Amino acid sequence: xxxxxxxxxxxxxxxxxxxxxxxxxxxxxxxxxxxxxxxxxxxxxxxxxxxxxxxxxxxxxxxxxxxxxxxxxxxxxxxxxxxxxxxxxxxxxxxxxxxxxxxxxxxxxxxx
Amino acid sequence: xxxxxxxxxxxxxxxxxxxxxxxxxxxxxxxxxxxxxxxxxxxxxxxxxxxxxxxxxxxxxxxxxxxxxxxxxxxxxxxxxxxxxxxxxxxxxxxxxxxxxxxxxxxxxxxxxxxx
Numbered sequence: 662x663x664x665x666x667x668x669x670x671x672x673x674x675x676x677x678x679x680x681x682x683x684x685x686x687x688x689x690x691x692x693x694x695x696x697x698x699x700x701x702x703x704x705x706x707x708x709x710x711x712x713x714x715x716x717x718x719x720x721x722x723x724x725x726x727x728x729x730x731x732x733x734x735x736x737x738x739x740x741x742x743x744x745x746x747x748x749x750x751x752x753x754x755x756x757x758x759x760x761x762x763x764x765x766x767x768x769x770x771x772x773x
Numbered sequence: 774x775x776x777x778x779x780x781x782x783x784x785x786x787x788x789x790x791x792x793x794x795x796x797x798x799x800x801x802x803x804x805x806x807x808x809x810x811x812x813x814x815x816x817x818x819x820x821x822x823x824x825x826x827x828x829x830x831x832x833x834x835x836x837x838x839x840x841x842x843x844x845x846x847x848x849x850x851x852x853x854x855x856x857x858x859x860x861x862x863x864x865x866x867x868x869x870x871x872x873x874x875x876x877x878x879x880x881x882x883x884x885x886x887x888x889x
Contacts, residue, residue: 695878704775704863704880705816750815759829760806761878763815 673770680741682767684734684751691753695761696725696736700747708736708749738769746771775799777881779864785887786854794849794884796864803868804828805847806878807839810861822847851886859888 674680686694692713697705711718711725711734718725724737734751748768752761776799786792798805804823808816818831822841836852845866851858861883 697880702882704777704865704882706775707877707879710877752815759821760818760831761808761816763817765813765815 670765671768671770673772674741676743676771676773677740680738680745680769682736682738682749682751682769684736684764686732686734686751686753688753688755688762689732690755691762692756693754694725694727694734695752695754696723696734697750697752697763698745698747699750699766705750741769741771743771743773745769775879775881777802777864777866777879779862779881779884781884782882783885783887785889787889788854788856790854790888791850791852792854792886794851794862794864794886796847796849796866796881798845798847798864798866799879801868802866802879803845804866805841805845806865806867807847807849808863808865808880809833810863810883812860816863819849854888856888859886861885 695710696708698708699705709720709723709725711727716727722739726735738745748766750763750766752763778797780795806821807819809819810816819833819837820830820839821828825841838850840848863880863883865878865880867878
């Protein structure tokens with residue numbers, strides 16, 4: 662079956678706090694990882710990606726960490742805002758493959 | 774907005790019918806992929822089209838078929854609809870051929886298909 666999974670299905674944080682969304686993968690041949698944000702009624706929106714030769718990558722208010730030893734990926738969102746409320750998916754790409762393998766997703770809720 | 778457009782946005786069909794979903798890729802993108810997203814699940818890869826040919830397929834039966842046109846737009850056809858085909862169907866476009874990792878994938882908003 663598909664190998665990418667998430668530890669928690671839901672996560673609630675206070676506005677302004679930092680949030681961390683985790684993801685586990687099982688395929689050692691995966692060499693590219695992406696985080697997507699999906700709002701209600703919309704398709705997945707690219708947030709940030711990371712290649713397997715890196716262990717950290719930063720974007721605007723987001724950081725992705727990759728631990729290949731334990732096959733773990735995380736997305737950190739700093740100073741969360743109401744607009745960050747969405748379902749977040751991690752996805753992996755096996756080297757040379759044409760497809761993304763998605764996890765089940767984590768619903769992030771920002772409390773005022 | 775990604776520039777990937779899908780039509781229709783919603784569709785209701787009955788079991789056994791056939792359906793065609795359409796996708797226009799983002800300008801400059803020549804590769805189109807289709808994904809099925811069941812409620813509460815992550816998207817599942819159906820297939821990818823490049824240069825009007827299927828270029829990779831997921832674990833979906835032959836009644837799921839597709840086309841890509843010279844302008845890079847694409848269609849997803851599903852025959853003999855089953856209740857379990859009810860899902861959000863997502864189209865995504867990218868540039869280039871072959872494996873992802875060199876080019877990002879941009880998704881449309883999807884077609885919500887309900888099979889009764």
